[in-house]
Amino acid sequence: MFGRKKDADRSGSTSVTAEPPAPETGAPGAPRARQTPAKGRPTPSRKEQEAARRRPLVPEDRKAAKAQSREASREQRLRAQAGMAAGDERFLGPRDRGPQRRFARDWVDSRYSVGEYLMIVALLAIAVLLFPNQNVALYGVYVIWALMIVAVLDAFLMSGRMKKAVQAKYGTVEPGVRWYAAMRSFTLRRLRLPKPQVKRGQRPS
Known part of the structure; x- marks a missing residue:
């Protein structure tokens, strides 16, 4: 075993390992390299993503929130009254439907x-x-x-x-x-x- 190795070293022959040719980019069936398009903005950190998803349970301006809720309820009530007066089936009770x-x-x-x-x-x-x-x-x-x-x-x-x-x-x-x-x-x-x-x-x- 050792004799063969020495003979190979003396003769100066080297073993060359054949490598497969690299596939051409435009060849059909060849895998294409993935390219990540530029976002135009930095990727938000995990902390920033959690802060964006986090919503407060209580609105910051409670007075404005109550006023907005009252206004929405008033509009809904007026719409229901107008629909009932006009005979719209969606706003009538069982007695009038x-x-x-x-x-x-x-x-x-x-x-x-x-x-x-x-x-x-x-x-x-x-x-x-x-x-x-x-x-x-x-x-x-x-x-x-x-x-x-x-x-x-x-x-x-x-x-x-x-x-x-x-x-x-x-x-x-x-x-x-x-x-x-x-x-x-x-x-x-x-x-x-x-x-x-x-x-x-x-x-x-």
């Missing part, structure tokens, strides 16, 4: 109702009852009672016709629709919610 309830509202709003004037008559009744002449006060009470009876009869007949119209349009009548229409007829038109969407004399659709 549904196509049959809308039809009932339009039916009531398209006509004159005796019951919607009861509030005005009730205010007049207070003045009549305080009248010094007892005969005038007594006649005033009779008129009020007569008007109440007529209003109830009018609401009964109106809601009955409305129920038939709902039956013909939808095939069935939801529970409470007739009572809903009758109660609406006892409210002064300008105070009704949702607001009337049809004019008097206009046929509901």
Whole structure:
């Protein structure tokens, strides 16, 4: 073993290890060197990244935060009130929601109702009852009672016709629709919610 090594040293021969040729950059299939594009800004440190992600649980200016929250709540409340007044289904409660309830509202709003004037008559009744002449006060009470009876009869007949119209349009009548229409007829038109969407004399659709 040692003799061979010496012979090789004497002869001056050296072993050359063949290395594979380096792949050309443009050759197909050759791996491309990854190049990192310049960011244009220094990479933030870990401390800076944690500080950017950290959000305070309590705002620095509590007074401004409360004012902003109140303003947002006010805008949301006004939007809900406007939607309810316009009859938007998204802002209506269960009592007013549904196509049959809308039809009932339009039916009531398209006509004159005796019951919607009861509030005005009730205010007049207070003045009549305080009248010094007892005969005038007594006649005033009779008129009020007569008007109440007529209003109830009018609401009964109106809601009955409305129920038939709902039956013909939808095939069935939801529970409470007739009572809903009758109660609406006892409210002064300008105070009704949702607001009337049809004019008097206009046929509901």
